[in-house]
Amino acid sequence: MVRRIPIPLLLLAWVATAAVPTPKSYFGHEIGEDGSVLDWDKVVGYFQALAKSSDGIRVEELGRSTEGRPFIAATIADPETLRHLDRYIAIQQKLADPRTTPPAEAETLFLEGKAVVLVTCSIHATEIASTHTAVEFAYRILTGDKPHYRAILKDTIVLLVPSLNPDGVDIVTRWYRKTLGTPFEGTAPPELYHHYVGHDNNRDWYIFSQVETRLTVAMLHNVWHPEIVYDVHQQGPDASRLFVPPWLDPTEPNIDPILMQEMNMYGTAIAADLTAAGKTGIAIHAAYDFWTPSRHYQAFHGGLRILTESASVRIASPLTVTPDQIAAAALGYNPRERSWNYLEPWTGGTWRLKDIIDYQLIAWDSLLYNAALHREDLLRNFYRVGQRQVERSQPWGFVISKNQRDPGATRKLIETLRFGMVEVRRGADGSAVVPMHQPYSGWAKTLLEVQHYPEDRLYPGGPPKRPYDVTANTLPLLMGVDVSAANQPVPFSTDWQAPEPVQGPVLPAADTDSWRAVTAAWRAGRTVWRNPATGDFSLAERPGWTARKPPRVGLYQPWQANMDEGWTRWLLESFGFTYTGLRNQDIQRGGLRQRFDAIIFADQTADGMENGFGSDAMPEEYTGGLGWQGAASLKEFANAGGTLVFLNGASQYAIARLGVEARTVTPASEPDVFYCPGSLLNLRVDTRSPLAYGVPAEIAAWSEQSPAWDTELPVVARYPASGVLASGWLVGEKAIAGHAALVDAPIGAGHAVLFGMRPQYRAQSYLTFKLFFNALVR
């Protein structure tokens, strides 16, 4: 008897796969072809086409990007798994909280659950390859029918974000096409590739200031609790072809060792698979440390962070590296020599976008296949990490007292903790209580405690070893909020509720919320009054207080795309200030005093401000800096009563070009003498200065190789004689102790305010925001 095959089923299977469009048919070229860049709407369209033609993928728009583009995530798994996603989310959420999931129940969930792996691409938009890899990978796994793909589909749920920065895809694509075939082909665009924060968009993972960060955390991390998050990046072109963990020291002390061990394990597995596939130039335990939480969220939430950094090309144009162009040294290895963590050096040659994609596809397959093989262990360890967090006993918790100088900053701090799934309770006296026996206690702890970065040297007695990013993240110091560790239990009741903002007749200068009320009044065309002694505001006239109109603010926008300028723009907008962006020519043209009361210069080198890009670096229209004409206009502006506000490195421009008399005591690059790679430093403030309204006499401020000065000019803040470091790492306290960090220099009828700090640091430094705002409205 002939067995009859049910034809409709066969036909369905055939229809489903036959209709999956190949990347080539959709984009018109092979993925990774030299010179091929992608448009975001086409990427979105391709994923939607996959979802229409395959039952192994779903595509969801999570929201909109900063510039309004669709922000999407694809979920890839067995069709049977996709039909029960709610069940798998429920399992993840149960395993995420060991307080409500007893071990016996957890044992059954280890067997039933899937390993959830979130793969995030191209957050740094010039690192374009991984968006291409996402397209190619999705096509291959949905159509490939290979054993390792079947294992991945069966035992994992892959959450794939083809770009964490959709706006950047188009910004870079536009620039690449514009410069293709010119001497500037393959350069980075002269604008930030994220509207506000550029490359710093992956330094936002604990303050959550940008919409893309918030969407990813709220709709993927906090829903799915991925066991693994793989973030796909690119590095410079002249060393390893691909980095993968193990990470370098130091590792942040609140990261669970189980996760560190698993990162080592999955990282070296990727390295082994790449090597077995014949790919050379694989570095492990190199270049990248595991200190700051600003670069990642998941390792404080029970998940592994896997990073790969691929050697870049010139956007999508190939490049050739000759053997003598290979770097002679890199952090952790020598790119020219074999070592245990760089076993097969890449010896040079032509390197293409397609090469990056080929390496990445092997790395993705390796990680996901290993996740599938170790599915049960991943879930078990995820649960175990949560148990260890809940068992934390020192400290018992943290108390955020009820009476705070800055209620606005306090509310923001608590909201920030909660956005990261920290439970905040109400203490008996109205304080906010953060007990440590909860699943993300390590997260709360790192954000609330002081960082003690290790004294890290390249070799004993040698120069400081550069951290990959900054070394401090103590929110109470950054925000000026009174928080204390409690070693004994503190009684608490229900969840903490944000108190209603106080609606008194006086808006205290110490409360950052006051600034939002003031700028709102200004935008509504109203006048506000300010107490000349305290700096407090009132929306109604009061005797002895002075009427204040909104300041007319200009913000210098150099062609050398400047992240600190972007953060400044973000801060001004989020606090309701209006401002005008100023290019070189706008400043050189003069007549500034008729248009502005204050002009801001974000952190930049004096040389960059003066000269900008040379004609060999950028097309003509993006070259040049302020030049002598710009300096003359700025002097004229200040002489006529305007205020120039210089942030961090830009302050050196005021000394070099505007004649501000201060001697810089911090060497530009002698790390043995002075090194402060992003730390909080103590300052003593002259509270009589109008720049210091609402700011206490002792504060911590953000220093990032910030200049300090010796000067006869009025000093608003200076370093103490000893005990300068508040959190993070500082080499060479002696170089700055007792010296000035904030100078209010008179120029004619106006001022130059020199900030030897970043007072608007990455949307976090609420305490010193006030110094900055005061400088704008003096």
Ligand SMILES: [Zn+2]
């Ligand atoms: Zn990157």
